[in-house]
Amino acid sequence: MFKGYGAKILDGVPNYFVIEDIGQVSSIHHFEKLLQDIDEYVKMKDIQSVKIVLNEKEASNNDYLHLLCDYDFLKQDIQFFYKRDLDSLKTTEQETSIEIKSIGQTTTDLFKKMWQEVVMGSLNAPSSLSIEMEFEGMKTELGSDYMKNCLIAYHDNDPIGITIPHIEPGTIEEGRLFYFGLIPEYRGNNWGITLHKRSLQYLKSIGATYYIGATGHRNIPMKRIFQVNGCRMFEKKTIYRLKRPHTIKTS
The missing domain is CATH 3.40.630.30 (Gcn5-related N-acetyltransferase (GNAT))
Known part of the structure; x- marks a missing residue:
């Protein structure tokens, strides 16, 4: 089971793995550690599809976006959430x-x-x-x-x-x-x-x-x-x- 800073996870391993909420990530260093942990988990479980979902504030953080690029994440879609x-x-x-x-x-x-x-x-x-x-x-x-x-x-x-x-x-x-x-x-x-x-x-x-x-x-x-x-x-x-x-x- 993946554990990372209180992140909310949709775990369909080994087929898919989604970080729906990155949780208690308070700095760029914590965010990079989360990406590193995902790296290890993906390789260990041989996961086929991996996604990270960021809210508006997080998605406007250029440091986060640069790290996502470094770790081979591409922007896929913008989603609207309803209640x-x-x-x-x-x-x-x-x-x-x-x-x-x-x-x-x-x-x-x-x-x-x-x-x-x-x-x-x-x-x-x-x-x-x-x-x-x-x-x-x-x-x-x-x-x-x-x-x-x-x-x-x-x-x-x-x-x-x-x-x-x-x-x-x-x-x-x-x-x-x-x-x-x-x-x-x-x-x-x-x-x-x-x-x-x-x-x-x-x-x-x-x-x-x-x-x-x-x-x-x-x-x-x-x-x-x-x-x-x-x-x-x-x-x-x-x-x-x-x-x-x-x-x-x-x-």
Whole structure:
């Protein structure tokens, strides 16, 4: 297990490793030590995809940016983070038109097939990982109960998309969607708003009291979904991706 200055980590090792919040880094020296520790961990675990996420203040620190460059990190995307209280969330007839089934009620192969279709044409920054690797990383991150979180959405018995609602590891009330989306033929007709709302209702049913979501700055449709479903944008962050995980420079 990686430990670094209270950093918040999304650990899908060996497929992916994300420092979502660098934590208690108080100086450039601490930041460089964090990068060195990542270097060692990546090599030890043979990790395929590595990212660091910085908030606006951190991303404006030129010393941090120079170090990221030295350690082969490239700017990948800017993400907008949204939040919504779930206590006041209401169910309407539109959401009940979508049925959701877990992997246990369907099959893992069907879920992966749907996931592959859903990522086609996505407006977010592309992943360097295959769906198989994303799936295995998700299992590591979410733990042994992952099957109940992997849901296929149906309308009139036809599969239309997937959603992966879960309680964020390390918390007891924070709801997240590991992934969410529609197959291409169901986009553009407000089904995204409906499936997102259905996902928020699921989060509430499993004990989440609030929801945190994020999307890339180019994904205008997803921003609209957040807004329509009562989510408030509260933070902007920048994602840096390790260009070559096995050749990080060392000092």
